[in-house]
Amino acid sequence: MSSSSPVSRSDIELVHHLIERCLLMKMSREECMEALAKHAHIDPVFTMTVWSELEKANKEFFSAYNTSQKKDGSQ
Template identity: 85%
Template structure:
C-alpha cells in the first residue's frame, strides 16, 4: 500500500487482520510494523494508526497484552 493512494475500508480490515495474526504470534508493535512492512509492503505509519485504533477500542485486552509482553521480556 503506497502512502499516496486513498485508504479503503478493505485496506483497514486487511491490516486489522494482519495485526491480529501478529498478536497471536505474541509480536510487539514494533515487530508487527517491521513484519508488515517487509512481508506485506504496508507503510509502518498505517500499521501504527490501525494498531492505535485497536488499542482505543480494546483497552482491557491491550493492557493485558502489553503487560504480558513486559513480563515475558524480564
C-alpha cells in the same frame, strides 16, 4: 500500500487481520510494523495507526497484552 494512496475499508480490514495474526504470535507493535512492512509491503505508519485504533477500542485487552509483553521480555 503506499502512504499517498487513498485508504479503503478493505485496506483497514486487511491490516486489522494481519495485526491480529501478529498478536497471536505475541509480537510487539514494533515487530508487527516491521513484519508487515517487509512481508506485506504495508507502510509502518498505516500499521501503527490501525494498531492505535485497535488499542482505543480494546483497552482492557491491550492493557493485559502489553503487561504480558513486558513480563515475557524480562525473562
